[in-house]
Amino acid sequence: MGFNLETGGSSSSRSSGYQSSSTDSTSQQYGMVGNHPYRCLSVLPDHEGHVFSIALATDQMLYSGSDCGELRASQWPSTEVIDALGATQNSQFGSGKGSVKAMVVVGNKVFTAHQDQKIRVWKRAGSSKRVTNISHKLVATLPTVKDYVMTYITPKSSVQVRRHKKALWIDHHDTISVLAMGKGVLYSGSWDKTIKVWRISDLKCIESITAHIDAVNALAVDLSRGFLYSGSADGTVKVWERSRTPGLKSTTRHSAVATLAPSKNQSVNALALSQDGTICYAGSSDKDIAVWQTHDEGTGKHMINMGTLRGHRLAVLCLTSVSNLLVSGSADKTIRVWRRNPGEELNHQCLAVLQGHSRPVKCLAAVIEPLGEAMMVYSGSMDRSVRVWWLSLVDHDGESAGDAPSSPDVSAFLTPNESPFQELFQASLEPGFRARLQ
Template identity: 45%
Template structure:
């Protein structure tokens, strides 16, 4: 059970820049307190100082241990993606605007956005934010404390320089459909997912291609006809990028280590899902050894890779939800799955990659489209953020433990295909 204690739990958020000076941080605090005094309409303000509790003993039912901390609204449509960026939480919807919330008080800090159509993916790296859009473009935003415009647009991919260097040569065009051609550096449909790793930006699209961009100058280096259906999710780790697709496959791409100067990504392996299903999400463990995919049939499948990351064996498949798994995220030993059934499941990973279910989080009134967990510890647990087609963005507290003595009620291992 949860018991109160006399001393408060301090919730400290990471600074936007690791090298920020105290004066910079204090000036930021004063500015945000004056400029963003008002909460967005219909939002629930939660003071993290109220998290004055500790876990004294494992509860009888793990499913009762999470806490709903906030329900934040303000989007014009379904919340499609979210990302953590220092002390900020960014989320986007069917509109072009990206809403920025500031922790820990969850005030709306600002909005930014540009382009046509909805924002499909968000990823942050250092002092940059990369956004993928329905208009087939990637936009790069720089975070700056020295100007009023904190999130400033600095480029759009493909860049004008890259485009002008290729548009005159006919061999640079590819046919997308009858009587229609585009440059190979352009996506021909919505960009659905992004990943950043080792100085490279990866983008996946409904046009079935995977494109690789160089971080230093945003030049497009490669375009790969990766799948037979739309690419739904990307994740990069240890020099390997994994693409999950509507064709029911996760493909692993990496450079040839034998050719030091090569820039081309080769197909390293194919991780097969179930027949006639779509793989909507893919995540990988910190060491790169475990890969999990979430499918339209409600299953989560897991694969174990070898030390060279060129061979993967399936190690588990569990019926995670009654409806499609739409999103997943990993945080330490926990796997989180969001579903069209409006629920979020929390799973504990074992050493061999097997999964057992710890709890089911309910509260959304629509399918759960995006998830992100924070590594910042709060009161013996951590924060989980979720976005839904119900147009809401929710904040949860999840305890950082599992009930090892009573796995029988929630455990699903290996290939035991029991339903919820």
């Protein structure tokens, strides 16, 4: 039997927290959920608009984008110096046209997706020890001019996008909602129902996938096996297999191998994969997180619904996964941290409910400290702020979150027999359903 948990623990667990009277950017929120203490280390200076996207670089540079086109680079001390809560350095490095819906960092490049249907590429230079020494330069806008020229001279360069309207196949013709990195390629998903594939080496669009019957809201990539997962407002998650032809500039093609229906007639807003790529999490507008697992030795063609994570009161808007932990953000203004316990039943436990945002949580990033005893969570919200959280992964017995056994009274996992989502695949949905993320 599953439990809807608002505290992340049983009825006897403790949940407390307070907001300090300080109003500066280092005001803290402390709490204890079950045996795992947490605190908000900092609230970064407010964006001018709602924070819709964040991305974390390997050197702990944090990038954030808002719905007014503002882009910022921030830096926070590593988790090894967690108690040194000095002032966070913050710098605005650029702006785009329209809302910044998504961003990813690849090496010294930052890719940002905008509501004007373009992807911008920024190159970073300087030392990461002080963000004031770092500069960012806009080096490309996708599609590039070269891509346009080559497409114009190619037969069948246009596709039908609406009645009586055509567009170049390399162009998105609606808001770009999500970006994801694959091996040597960048994926972009859009409200125009398509996914574009961009080759990183020359920034060329090499494929356009007509993916769904409604807006594409989420993407996740299994780098080890080459699968792409897409989530849509049409209520489905599709699994795409990538095939490549050898050569200096190899071609890429994706074919659908499975269609999952985590929540009938409810928009899929977020996706995340386990570290080994065998488990797919799908957050939907019905407040739930569906859990799917591969059962075909990695072909991706046979995925079973293992159950549902419940606890959020409103739509799940964002997900991120690290190690055996899943972090979810919701329109209910909270962030939940879930632990996947070892075993065949895929039992999950809610370790913490992080509260502090005053508006829906739209984006997340997370990293585990080197010793595995704590994690940092970065959250962006429609309250215009980015918060930095610290959560202990060690319980009172000294066990790490990855080793601690599951407790039945804190399980928030519903098996398929206990949930209404028992169908493995659903090939069709009623047309006309639309639940875009504004």
